[in-house]
Each structure stands twice: as structure tokens, then as C-alpha cells.
Amino acid sequence: MKCVGIDYGLARVGLAVSDPEGRIAFPLDTLHMSSFPDRGAMLDAIARRIADEGAEAVVMGLPVLADGGVTTTTRQVVNATRRLKRRVPLPFYYASELLSSETAWSDLRDAGCPPERRRAVLDSHAAACVLQTFLDASPEDRRMA
Secondary structure (H helix, E strand, O other): OOEEEEEEOOOEEEEEEEOOOOOOEEEEEEEEHHHOOOHHHHHHHHHHHHHHOOOOEEEEEEOOOOOOOOOHHHHHHHHHHHHHHHHOOOOEEEEEOOOHHHHHHHHHHHOOOOHHHHHHHHHHHHHHHHHHHHHHOOHHHOEEO
């Protein structure tokens, strides 16, 4: 199952995509809120990217605390997920994004990516980390949104 992974943030949204078999996640793109007139236009752009990729499911990174607690950001992601679900007729899932940005930063550093380039691609790589977490999970451990 081909999936699109989303690392949703208020300023930037990282996108990732899996291979058609749903085994490996790849960074795709980073959308910047400043490039859109409003949040609705950005959600429309995300919906178009999901359709363009031919995805069969969408995986949203859900920011929860280490103890499972929710934050304001958690509620913002849940709200964005609801709004995207109205635009995209696919199954939506949540996957933990705990430490995804830190993992992506470390992976990019270890790959020799210079710091200024790391900042530019961090969000899409974090989305790939979130998506890979989902892909590696057993079907019974996958959480529907």
C-alpha cells in the first residue's frame, strides 16, 4: 500500500512517500505556510500532492509527549487531520512523531549533509521517519485517525 506521510507544523509541513509496496519511506517535499494565502490553501496543496502521488493511505505524525500526554500541537494536528480528511477520500492513520526531527537531523548529519542544507530538508526527512515508523508497525498496531 503506497502511503504519504505528513509531519504537520504551523510554519512548515514535511511530506514523505512510500514505495508502491509500502516498505520504504522517502522524503518528498516541504511546504512553507508563508507560500500560501491561508491554511486552507496549504491543505488544498497537500491534498493535491497526495492525489498526485497515487497514495492509498495518509499517515499523520502525531506529536505526543513521552508519557502519552497531548499538547496544543497535538490538537492542531488532529484538527488539520479532520480538515484534510474532508479533502482526501483515503484512510488516515496516526503514527508517533516522537523524536522524528531529532532522528532526521542525526541521520542527515551522519550522511554528511551540511547544516544549512539539513535545515532545508529536515521536515521532509522527519515525515519520512514518521512514515517509516508506521510502515514498520504491525497492522494491529496501526492507529486509524
